[in-house]
Amino acid sequence: MTxxxxxxxxxxxxxxxxxxxxxxxxxxxxxxxxxxAIGRDAYRALEEARxxxxxxxxxxxxxxxxxxxxxxxxxxxALIGIMTKxxxxxxxxxxxxxxxxxxxxxxxxxxEKQGYEVSVLKPRxxxxxxxxxxxxxxxxxxxxxxxxxxxxxxxxxxxxxxxAAVAHEGRALFHTDAxxxxxxxxxxxxxxxxxxASFSSHKIYGPKGFGALYLKKRTPFNAYLKGGGQEFKxxxxxxxxxxxxxxxxxxxxxxxxxxxxxxxxxxxRDRVIDGVTSVLExxxxxxxxxxxxxxIASLLIKGVEGEAMLLQLDNKGISVSTGSACSSGxxxxxxxxxxxxxxxxxxxxxxxxxxxxxxxxxxxxxxLAEFPPIVERLRAMSPVYQKMFGSK
Amino acid sequence: xxxxxxxxxxxxxxxxxxVIEDADGVGEVGNPVxxxxxxxxxxxxxxxxxxxxxxxxxxxxxxIATSSIVxxxxxxxxxxxxxxxxxxxxxxELGGLPPAKMHCSVLxxxxxxxxxxxxxxxxxxxxxxxEVKSADPNFDPHADEDDHDHDDEGTGHVHDSAGPDxxxxxxxxxx
Numbered sequence: 001m002t003x004x005x006x007x008x009x010x011x012x013x014x015x016x017x018x019x020x021x022x023x024x025x026x027x028x029x030x031x032x033x034x035x036x037a038i039g040r041d042a043y044r045a046l047e048e049a050r051x052x053x054x055x056x057x058x059x060x061x062x063x064x065x066x067x068x069x070x071x072x073x074x075x076x077x078a079l080i081g082i083m084t085k086x087x088x089x090x091x092x093x094x095x096x097x098x099x100x101x102x103x104x105x106x107x108x109x110x111x112e113k114q115g116y117e118v119s120v121l122k123p124r125x126x127x128x129x130x131x132x133x134x135x136x137x138x139x140x141x142x143x144x145x146x147x148x149x150x151x152x153x154x155x156x157x158x159x160x161x162x163x164a165a166v167a168h169e170g171r172a173l174f175h176t177d178a179x180x181x182x183x184x185x186x187x188x189x190x191x192x193x194x195x196x197a198s199f200s201s202h203k204i205y206g207p208k209g210f211g212a213l214y215l216k217k218r219t220p221f222n223a224y225l226k227g228g229g230q231e232f233k234x235x236x237x238x239x240x241x242x243x244x245x246x247x248x249x250x251x252x253x254x255x256x257x258x259x260x261x262x263x264x265x266x267x268x269r270d271r272v273i274d275g276v277t278s279v280l281e282x283x284x285x286x287x288x289x290x291x292x293x294x295x296i297a298s299l300l301i302k303g304v305e306g307e308a309m310l311l312q313l314d315n316k317g318i319s320v321s322t323g324s325a326c327s328s329g330x331x332x333x334x335x336x337x338x339x340x341x342x343x344x345x346x347x348x349x350x351x352x353x354x355x356x357x358x359x360x361x362x363x364x365x366x367x368l369a370e371f372p373p374i375v376e377r378l379r380a381m382s383p384v385y386q387k388m389f390g391s392k
Numbered sequence: 393x394x395x396x397x398x399x400x401x402x403x404x405x406x407x408x409x410x411v412i413e414d415a416d417g418v419g420e421v422g423n424p425v426x427x428x429x430x431x432x433x434x435x436x437x438x439x440x441x442x443x444x445x446x447x448x449x450x451x452x453x454x455x456i457a458t459s460s461i462v463x464x465x466x467x468x469x470x471x472x473x474x475x476x477x478x479x480x481x482x483x484x485e486l487g488g489l490p491p492a493k494m495h496c497s498v499l500x501x502x503x504x505x506x507x508x509x510x511x512x513x514x515x516x517x518x519x520x521x522x523e524v525k526s527a528d529p530n531f532d533p534h535a536d537e538d539d540h541d542h543d544d545e546g547t548g549h550v551h552d553s554a555g556p557d558x559x560x561x562x563x564x565x566x567x
Binding site: 312381384 | 424425429
């Protein structure tokens with residue numbers, strides 16, 4: 001038996017999504033750019049998928065949706081595509097937040113090496129980016145601000161509407177990485193007032209290797225992939241028709257089930273948090289105040305190293321993730337937790353439990369039964385637990 | 393990153409866990425800020441051989457497995473033989489370790505070295521283990537690692553060490 005608690009990492013493809021995609025691998029396999037009947041069939045299906053995605057995010061026009069090869073590509077394309085268009089010779093200023101996904105941090109770092117100015121804005125201890133802090137960071141030559149809609153590790157939701165307004169006051173464009181929020185909470189590009197946004201398909205029960213970039217009409221943009229001029233000359237390469245069909249279908253289901261599923265998941269999330277913190281001493285949620293995603297429970301389990309917990313849970317068939325350095329072969333704990341002021345020795349013991357469509361209350365109760373003995377065993381093996389955290 | 397079956401066995405069923413009361417030598421190494429901390433206690437017989445070893449470790453799977461196997465390797469060895477156990481020997485004994493985890497075997501061998509020297513010093517004898525960096529509270533196990541690659545990509549990390557400032561800003565930094 002497998003109990004999967006890593007929906008923020010990836011999700012299984014929903015059967016309804018798979019059914020919608022299947023014909024486009026085989027009989028309806030045409031190249032959407034071909035003029036004959038089977039090509040036109042693929043083209044129509046692709047454009048219907050685009051219209052559906054545009055409608056789901058309340059975009060004003062379908063051609064504001066550019067299909068890509070995933071969230072990372074969309075993030076790279078947004079930052080590099082916009083910055084190199086507005087300031088081809090460098091010198092312009094970009095602001096990103098410190099707890100972005102590396103798909104934002106790394107292209108920002110790349111741009112900095114190419115002669116652009118980059119500021120990294122820290123979240124406050126509550127795990128949110130504050131509009132006043134962004135305002136203080138703005139410069140006369142700030143051209144783009146990129147701040148994630150919600151954080152993938154701690155689940156905090158940033159005030160995107162207010163942040164975009166601050167960027168626009170300073171005549172800068174605003175991009176948001178919405179990989180973790182699309183379909184899970186309301187997402188309206190007009191209401192939020194954003195210029196660009198990145199989406200990923202495999203976070204919402206669609207196929208891996210597919211995503212989209214929302215680019216508001218007339219947003220300056222250098223094509224990141226050059227070639228045959230597909231996707232309105234913004235992303236060359238033969239379109240992944242089954243991917244687009246699957247992504248659109250996945251998003252339609254997410255939007256239709258959003259309210260009910262959000263309420264169900266946030267109750268389960270709180271059950272995890274309360275269940276762990278009430279039974280185990282020296283445990284707490286990474287963040288407790290402010291807007292949070294319904295499906296992410298981020299916990300700090302003090303005095304235990306995260307990878308050890310992860311592996312012990314895996315022995316029980318339970319899949320989770322951790323911000324510990326050791327979990328990933330990396331050498332330092334989660335940059336997200338460090339950015340909100342979590343000390344490294346605590347960040348090593350963080351656990352992310354992310355829930356989804358197929359998570360049941362029984363799954364949570366199974367976890368709550370298996371987890372405390374694991375923590376207690378590891379704490380008993382620690383040479384410093386007593387010293388650092390006292391009794392029991 | 394995959395662990396060998398032997399690493400998983402020692403992680404899931406660690407040998408010689410605990411603390412020897414009235415131990416002859418005690419070694420404490422590592423730093424919780426880095427996520428790794430080990431305490432090793434030994435008893436030494438009249439012919440300068442290790443009789444018993446026990447350990448406690450806070451750390452990842454590899455840290456626990458390397459601690460466990462070092463206690464098995466050290467039992468019955470002379471003090472000279474015990475301090476000569478290398479990190480490579482520990483890794484080999486476990487059927488190999490992922491490159492990023494090699495520092496965990498340093499922690500285990502260092503713990504043993506400190507415990508041996510602690511025994512010798514208590515008996516007014518000269519230490520034999522040499523300098524042990526991980527006994528320093530500010531120890532950074534990654535400081536001299538070759539594979540600390542800031543441009544590493546595609547390794548499947550949730551996070552990696554390269555921030556937008558291009559510096560490994562917090563690696564085992566004391567807060």
